[in-house]
Amino acid sequence: MENDIRRQLPAVHELVTPALAASHGTSWVRFVVRDELERARLALLEGKPFELDALKARIEQRLGPQLVPVINATGVLIHTNLGRSPWSTSAVQRAMAVSGYCSVEFDLQRAKRGGRASGVHDRLRALTGAEDALVVNNCAAALLLALRVLAQGRKVLVARSDLVEVGGGFRIPDILRESGAELVEVGTTNRTHLRDFEQAVDAQVAAVLQVHHSNFRQVGFVTQPNVKELATLGVPLLVDVGSGALQPIDDEPDVQGALEAGASLVFFSGDKLLGGPQAGIAVGRRALVERMASSALFRALRPDKVALAALEATLDEWLRAEAPPVEAMRRAALPSLEATVQSWRQRLPAKVKASVAQVEGAVGGGSLPGRTYPSVALAIEYPDPMRLARALMQGTPPVVARTHQGRLLLDARSVVPLGQSELLIAALEIALERCLGESSDSENGA
Secondary structure, three states: OHHHHHHHOOOHHHHOOHHHHHHHOHHHHHHHHHHHHHHHHHHHHOOOOOOHHHHHHHHHHHHOOOOOOOEEOOOEOOEHHHOEOOOOHHHHHHHHHOOOOOOOOEEOOOOEEOOOOHHHHHHHHHHHOOOEEEEEOOHHHHHHHHHHHHHOOOEEEEEHHHOOEEHHHEEHHHHHHHHOOEEEEEOOOOEOOHHHHHHHOOOOEEEEEEEOOOOOOOOOOOEOOOHHHHHHHOOOEEEEEEOOOOOOEOOEOOHHHHHHOOOOEEEEEOOOOOOOOOOEEEEEOHHHHHHHHOOHHHHHHOOOHHHHHHHHHHHHHHHOOOOOHHHHHHHOOHHHHHHHHHHHHHOOOOOOEEEEEEEEEEOEOOEOOOOOEEEEEEEEEEOOHHHHHHHHHOOOOOEEOEEEOOEEEEEOOOOHHHOOHHHHHHHHHHHHHHHHHHHHHHHHHO
């Protein structure tokens, strides 16, 4: 049976064409071809049909870049699977400018080695009012570094309601264990009081940790001490505000508010509400930040020159009181979005069944959990929404949308403020032409 199956499959040399080898390199093409042929062999053993054209398409797709730009029409502004916050034009330009040689650790004024990320640290201090700042490659890393340096072998008090798990299986108890700190759970799942922390404080307690709840909210019979109350305990207070809000937004915890309330260190992400590249930022007391910076672990966690340049540009925009793209999307006015979606609808072929729909979007990325934002979407019922969604994702550029209650929804809030309206319509026209053609063929065949 194995020999019969292998006879159905082409040989490796038949698929490793000169054109592919010239474009991608012979070793890479051979690797992908062999891997796909093995997958095809296993599929045949399971009784699945073999299609040569489909095999060649998979090979072509794998040979090309796997990280490609997409249009996010889901209405989720900080979409973790799509790279979280989009960068501003100035952040992109600044990052591209330093992709070659740059002054990442060189002081051009004094002609000697300089401090890495000093410009970013100074900007963070100016924005937040913190004594000092430090940047690593993500927020989990910043928290891990602080716990390792400040609390290894000692106790850290955490309210039971803060022992959260967020996307990717990231759990606070795991971070504490990896840091070498001892987790001490305080209070109950829904109600924790200041007196619970006061009773737990002893000479072995190195810090109190408060964690942003990210993807969920507690409502009803709940209570928990605020930052100002926890700051009275007499031990360092570490506060993870998560989303990186530099100013109050609804009831989302903001960086400056936590510092002003007495937090010793505040941790947040660079690629959420801040609107920049992936980074983990710690701001707060200079003595604690300096201890983190002197750790050998810091070198393993520091960001590269491109991320630092993009972050510096993003912070410059905040210092100039300019809105990064994620903030522009969040603030976009409904009448303007609705007018744009109406124009989209008017450009559709007559056979397409579509309407302008009021929808609810989300900030996403663990920011403002449970909150939705009113938005406007182009809702397409015909051609088949699932088929159209697949066609859009297979286009150039790919468009990622969502389907709901038998309709494909193209949410304007995550498209229009980025100036991608025409790109979306062009991609939609191609996908519709393909789907309408398939529908006509199916109807004629019937």
